[in-house]
Amino acid sequence: MTRLPDPSQKTADESEEERVSRLLTGLSAMAILFLVGIGAKAWFVAHTTHAGALWFFAALVAINMLVFARNGNRQQQKVGMIAIVGLLFGYLIITGGESNTGPLWFYVFPPLLFYLTDLKTGTAVLLFCYLLAAVVFQFPELPLVTAEYTTDFKIRFFATLTFESIFCFVLEASRLKARNELMNLAQAHEHAARTDDLTGLSNRRDMQHRLGEEYSRYQRSGHHFSIALIDLDLFKRINDEYGHDAGDEVLRRFSELMQAVIRQTDIAARWGGEEFLILLPDTSLLQALTLAERLRSEVANTEFIFAGQRLPVTISAGICSIAKAGSVDELLKQADIHLYNAKEDGRDRIAPRVRTTTKGQASPRTSA
Numbered sequence: 001m002t003r004l005p006d007p008s009q010k011t012a013d014e015s016e017e018e019r020v021s022r023l024l025t026g027l028s029a030m031a032i033l034f035l036v037g038i039g040a041k042a043w044f045v046a047h048t049t050h051a052g053a054l055w056f057f058a059a060l061v062a063i064n065m066l067v068f069a070r071n072g073n074r075q076q077q078k079v080g081m082i083a084i085v086g087l088l089f090g091y092l093i094i095t096g097g098e099s100n101t102g103p104l105w106f107y108v109f110p111p112l113l114f115y116l117t118d119l120k121t122g123t124a125v126l127l128f129c130y131l132l133a134a135v136v137f138q139f140p141e142l143p144l145v146t147a148e149y150t151t152d153f154k155i156r157f158f159a160t161l162t163f164e165s166i167f168c169f170v171l172e173a174s175r176l177k178a179r180n181e182l183m184n185l186a187q188a189h190e191h192a193a194r195t196d197d198l199t200g201l202s203n204r205r206d207m208q209h210r211l212g213e214e215y216s217r218y219q220r221s222g223h224h225f226s227i228a229l230i231d232l233d234l235f236k237r238i239n240d241e242y243g244h245d246a247g248d249e250v251l252r253r254f255s256e257l258m259q260a261v262i263r264q265t266d267i268a269a270r271w272g273g274e275e276f277l278i279l280l281p282d283t284s285l286l287q288a289l290t291l292a293e294r295l296r297s298e299v300a301n302t303e304f305i306f307a308g309q310r311l312p313v314t315i316s317a318g319i320c321s322i323a324k325a326g327s328v329d330e331l332l333k334q335a336d337i338h339l340y341n342a343k344e345d346g347r348d349r350i351a352p353r354v355r356t357t358t359k360g361q362a363s364p365r366t367s368a
């Protein structure tokens with residue numbers, strides 16, 4: 001049986017990416033305001049180099065926003081923002097910012113980093129920043145390093161930052177765990193809502209949805225499709241004579257057999273009780289009849305054994321092609337009429353009967 005790719009995971013991942021992107025856009029706008037504002041303050045107290053540096057970073061953030069607005073590449077937006085913020089914090093630690101308070105901005109980094117990247121990348125980038133801060137703190141005489149911090153500040157800075165980083169890591173790890181558990185739960189529910197418990201096939205609801213989709217495809221592109229409505233013959237008798245468990249086992253075995261016979265692109269569903277429906281995309285009526293006949297013959301020649309007893313299992317089926325019906329409802333109705341005819345004609349057969357056969361080619365065994 002072919003299943004549609006589960007869309008829920010993809011949709012959830014996409015909406016998370018979208019959320020992250022929106023947040024980044026908001027943060028970028030805020031960062032520009034802050035950088036321009038603090039830069040202006042520095043300018044007025046004659047810290048022109050510092051002001052220039054902050055405005056330069058504001059311009060980088062703005063460019064990152066513009067690039068994203070142009071190409072919509074979320075990954076690029078993320079990497080760009082992390083790089084700019086990383087550089088800015090590097091600058092603030094090296095120069096001390098205003099009155100050596102620059103490193104305080106570093107506390108913004110861990111939550112942002114863990115939110116934007118995965119835990120591994122976040123930890124790696126943070127460790128690199130720690131290393132940079134340690135080098136700056138340890139070697140204030142290095143070129144470009146203009147700030148000097150007290151030992152007390154350095155110890156407290158590292159201690160509080162480590163605490164914050166661990167806290168952010170744990171929070172993000174639990175958020176991801178909860179998110180994954182929710183996703184798995186949603187997927188399990190989604191799967192259960194589309195699947196028949198006993199056979200594992202699509203259920204009627206899922207098949208109705210797929211029929212609708214296939215019909216739209218047919219309307220759009222003219223691709224024909226057919227259906228086979230299959231019913232196990234005298235199934236009540238199997239239940240009555242061999243027990244309900246035997247009946248269940250027959251339904252399961254038949255489902256397996258049907259899946260082995262149909263193509264990858266065909267979709268089999270339990271339509272209800274002992275009725276099954278196969279959706280056959282890109283299949284003419286004649287091809288559908290041939291497949292149904294192969295399945296009928298396979299079932300008739302298969303030994304269904306339960307508790308050491310051989311069960312009498314045969315099927316009847318009604319086939320219809322969309323070429324013979326104007327709607328899905330009409331298609332199902334026609335298939336049902338053919339199934340009824342097959343039963344009336346003695347069961348263990350397929351309807352409608354095919355009259356035209358090529359010379360020398362066997363026609364499907366069908367009802368009148």
Ligand SMILES: Nc1nc2c(ncn2[C@@H]2O[C@H](COP(=O)(O)OP(=O)(O)OP(=O)(O)O)[C@@H](O)[C@H]2O)c(=O)[nH]1
Nearest residue numbers: 231232233234235236237239244247248273274343
């Ligand atoms: N074991 C089992 N039986 C089921 C299940 N669903 C439906 N049935 C039984 O399937 C039987 C269907 O019987 P009928 O509708 O009378 O049809 P039939 O005996 O197959 O006769 P024809 O369709 O005329 O060949 C009923 O006895 C239902 O109880 C199921 O999940 N498990």
